[in-house]
Amino acid sequence: MENQYDIIVIGSGPGGYTAAIRASQLGYKVGIVEKYNTLGGTCTNVGCIPAKALLDSTEHFHKAKTEFELHGIELNNGLNLNFEQFLKRKDGVVKSNVSGLSYLMKKNKIDVRTGLGSFIDSTHLKISNEGKETVLESKYFIIATGSKPSSIPGVAIDKDRIITSTEALSLPAQPKSMVIIGGGVIGVEMASVFARIGTEVTIIEYTDTLIPTMDHELGKALFKTLSKLGIKSLLGSKVQSATNTGNSTTVKFEDHEGKAQEITAEYCLVAVGRRAYTDGLNLQAIGVETEKNGKVRVDDQLRTNVENIYAIGDVIAGAMLAHKAEDEGVFVAEVINGQKPHINYDLIPGVVYTWPEVAAVGSTEEELKAKGIAYNKGSFPYSASGRARAANDTDGFVKVLVSPQYGEVLGVHIIGPRAADVIAQSVVGMEYEVTAEDMYRISYAHPTYSEALKDAYLIAAGQGAINI
Ligand code: FAD
Ligand code: NAD
Numbered sequence: 001m002e003n004q005y006d007i008i009v010i011g012s013g014p015g016g017y018t019a020a021i022r023a024s025q026l027g028y029k030v031g032i033v034e035k036y037n038t039l040g041g042t043c044t045n046v047g048c049i050p051a052k053a054l055l056d057s058t059e060h061f062h063k064a065k066t067e068f069e070l071h072g073i074e075l076n077n078g079l080n081l082n083f084e085q086f087l088k089r090k091d092g093v094v095k096s097n098v099s100g101l102s103y104l105m106k107k108n109k110i111d112v113r114t115g116l117g118s119f120i121d122s123t124h125l126k127i128s129n130e131g132k133e134t135v136l137e138s139k140y141f142i143i144a145t146g147s148k149p150s151s152i153p154g155v156a157i158d159k160d161r162i163i164t165s166t167e168a169l170s171l172p173a174q175p176k177s178m179v180i181i182g183g184g185v186i187g188v189e190m191a192s193v194f195a196r197i198g199t200e201v202t203i204i205e206y207t208d209t210l211i212p213t214m215d216h217e218l219g220k221a222l223f224k225t226l227s228k229l230g231i232k233s234l235l236g237s238k239v240q241s242a243t244n245t246g247n248s249t250t251v252k253f254e255d256h257e258g259k260a261q262e263i264t265a266e267y268c269l270v271a272v273g274r275r276a277y278t279d280g281l282n283l284q285a286i287g288v289e290t291e292k293n294g295k296v297r298v299d300d301q302l303r304t305n306v307e308n309i310y311a312i313g314d315v316i317a318g319a320m321l322a323h324k325a326e327d328e329g330v331f332v333a334e335v336i337n338g339q340k341p342h343i344n345y346d347l348i349p350g351v352v353y354t355w356p357e358v359a360a361v362g363s364t365e366e367e368l369k370a371k372g373i374a375y376n377k378g379s380f381p382y383s384a385s386g387r388a389r390a391a392n393d394t395d396g397f398v399k400v401l402v403s404p405q406y407g408e409v410l411g412v413h414i415i416g417p418r419a420a421d422v423i424a425q426s427v428v429g430m431e432y433e434v435t436a437e438d439m440y441r442i443s444y445a446h447p448t449y450s451e452a453l454k455d456a457y458l459i460a461a462g463q464g465a466i467n468i
Contacts, residue, residue, distance in 0.1 A: 013041020378460025
């Protein structure tokens with residue numbers, strides 16, 4: 001009985017731990033298998049949480065350096081970054097999140113089994129840990145094994161000079177210079193961390209905009225903000241190779257005019273996307289099908305082609321986001337329980353934790369144009385917001401895209417202070433199909449960053465802005 005379960009979740013990231021907790025709440029005997037001796041997966045250990053901890057620390061440092069004097073705050077003893085303490089605080093934040101998860105596992109009576117999970121057949125999983133093997137049996141399995149960084153031809157990640165976000169979060173000393181391949185989410189977040197503490201940062205991005213999957217106006221605005229931090233973004237540039245030259249690395253690329261160029265820096269951070277991680281799972285043994293890109297194939301109930309095996313999070317199709325994985329964790333536990341849960345994949349918000357933050361939900365202008373869908377646009381700049389002026393945070397804007405016929409909100413795109421939190425209201429509104437008129441007739445506390453939304457909706461409706 002000790003090794004027999006109703007549901008075994010493989011992987012303890014945001015997908016896995018939420019699936020385990022929900023399944024346990026629903027009365028199942030649940031085990032969670034994690035190959036590392038720490039719970040929380042990528043997000044908690046080497047992703048969302050440590051990255052945000054370093055982003056917050058460096059934003060304080062940057063503000064102290066560039067804005068405190070304006071507020072009348074004088075640092076008479078000067079300003080200094082203690083790099084060791086900077087990393088120590090981040091490690092402490094990770095540790096407290098990991099212990100929070102251990103507590104939740106205990107509280108929900110979920111067995112944590114440490115070791116690499118590998119299928120024997122569709123009801124048996126072998127776990128290997130330090131030479132010891134145990135076989136577990138379960139009626140259902142949920143694969144939540146996440147993702148790993150990927151690379152491009154000519155760039156071999158050596159974790160020494162040619163690194164991924166994992167190494168960048170724990171460098172031995174403050175780097176003088178860094179080249180980042182990829183101007184996507186990881187690229188711009190890590191660029192912000194290092195540029196704020198004085199590292200010379202160059203981003204080389206293949207497309208002609210930063211954060212290319214988001215509305216292009218956001219990428220253009222972000223380009224300007226990052227430039228103010230001293231970050232050089234080389235757009236339309238194709239990296240050909242990166243070489244470790246001992247104490248530095250040389251990156252060769254073709255610039256936007258097709259000219260061969262090269263840059264030497266202390267580190268080259270590779271941030272060109274992540275790939276589904278199924279190594280060691282022995283999926284062949286049970287015949288679980290994968291897509292061409294290695295992602296586990298699932299149906300609309302997140303079930304694989306093997307009846308009792310489900311998959312969630314980064315290892316399946318869709319946005320590689322912690323909250324998407326979490327929603328799928330709950331979804332799958334409820335599906336197994338015979339319920340009819342629902343996830344609206346069109347309304348999963350995307351956030352970039354630069355400063356100002358970038359956040360969006362729904363369709364971009366580019367998507368609406370490509371589909372020939374008519375829209376009215378309302379844009380309101382934070383330079384006209386009283387709250388933003390009070391905080392000296394006036395960069396950015398709110399843009400809403402609204403259907404002219406019914407006032408349906410089609411997309412909301414924000415670059416501005418606390419955009420990550422401001423976007424939540426739009427997600428609720430869009431999920432419940434409120435109209436743009438509803439959005440400007442409800443009350444917004446004054447002064448707040450969210451008031452900019454009200455003005456953007458008024459502008460989209462052809463009325464002028466009303467707040468300041
Ligand atoms: P993971 O978190 O990757 O967890 C998978 C777990 O499975 C791991 O612990 C792994 O060890 C374990 N595992 C794998 N194979 C086996 C096996 N065979 N046996 C046992 N265990 C196994 N997303 C956001 O939404 N917001 C953010 O701010 C954000 N910031 C990020 C910053 C960085 C630097 C990175 C890299 C990612 C960030 N992400 C962010 C993405 C987010 O981390 C992922 O989308 C999320 O972690 C996916 O969750 P998951 O449960 O699918 O997989
Ligand atoms: P990404 O897909 O966001 O960005 C990769 C970037 O690399 C793209 O802009 C792409 O055009 C560029 N690129 C690809 N090949 C290139 C080449 N040869 N030369 C130059 N540029 C090239 O991937 P990422 O930034 O590595 O992040 C991985 C995943 O982690 C993403 O799916 C993201 O959602 C997730 N993540 C999320 C957050 C967040 O939610 N705040 C933060 C970090 C990571």
